[in-house]
Amino acid sequence: MSKDESGFAEFFQESWDPCVRAVAASTGDLLLAEEQVAEAFARAWTAWRKVSRHPAPRAWIVRTALNAGASWWRRRSRELPLDGHDVAAPSKGAAGLDTALLAAVRRLPGRQREVVVLRVFLDLDVEATARELGIAPGTVRAHLSRAVAALRSELAHANPTEADHVPH
Amino acid sequence: MSRTDPMTDSPELRELQEAMSGVAMPVRPPLEAITTRGRSHRRRRLSAVAGASVAGAAAGTALILGLTGLLGHAGVPKEVKTASFMIVSHANGTDTLTINPSELLNPSQLEGDLAQYGIPAEVTTGSICTSDPAPAGFAQVVSSSPAGPGTATPTSGAQPTITIDPSAIPAGTELSIGDFQLSSGPNAGEQQADFVLIDASSYTCSSTPPSSGILPSGYGPDDGIGLLYGGQSGS
16 A cells, blocks of 8 residues: 555545544434545545645545535425525434534534534634634634534523522 | 633533433444445446636626536435535536635635535635645646736736646645635735645645745746635725
8 A cells, every 4th residue: 555545545534534524413414424435435536646735634524525515405306494604404314413512513504504514523723724714713713603604593492490480 | 731621511411411312323334335336426426527717807806717618417415505615506507606705705615616526626814835845737727818827817807717638637636725714915815725735645844825926935927826705905
């Protein structure tokens, strides 16, 4: 096995789980995420010389997978609503992905969801996320703050505390 | 780094991380399945008719890259759409790549999709990657109409069209595409896209937009193409 091939093999072995996790969190569909990420790794293999030099190869995989998924859905003319965010409604059997928190992540605007996924699941810091998305670090922080606020609000509505029901 | 990090201060994001850590991931497929799939992509790419065209856009309209190829085959996307660009395969055998200048370009995704059409590219926003010396052969890879390669004219007048021939890209080189939002100078407020060749094993990237002639330093009129689009015509 050449050095290039072993490098890809190692990257594939170490990155499969976190990349599928990131894509599944974004789409809510574990089976689709598996297909999308496999497609992304196949593309990465054909362009490994370039992808290996990318500052964040896992981010390349995740973003390629998410975009492959968007076109996959359009080709298949699925009936599931995309909700204007290029995210499919979760399929049945996506065990563990149907929590209120993950549903709230899927309802985030596309850019906020992208920032959250890169930060939370790929451990990219603000600077790396900014470089990956081609935006300013301050903009990354703004997206992240808005996303956190949105998630907090959604969770509060989904899980009202007793204080919300104090009779007056 | 000492600045406040919303990540570490947010229980919601920590909970999200924990929630997904408890979900069993699908078993990783064998490496051979991935490489076999990749080889089939390569075969489809190599069978496509080489050629692509790029058109500079006037104010408020999109930059068009036209890709000529035998697309629409099984497994090749008929349409890829993101906020910043779209690739559409047409029934007449041509394919268009539309870049939306009002959205931030998605460099890594555009690179990946260009790669599917046999165009190795380094796409950057807010910077341009160059090599010293500039690789030869740009004129065989990229041609333009009506003015030919070199400095592009501002947004008024006929839209320039650029054609990219993937089969003519010299070994060891890649197409470098640098996209800038200009904030100063005579073209402030406009968007600038530069196309040059780079040595894939030796290049540097600069965040300084090329100034005079719209091409990077070290690149002559036959070594690249610069486009101005968006903003206000005649400004």
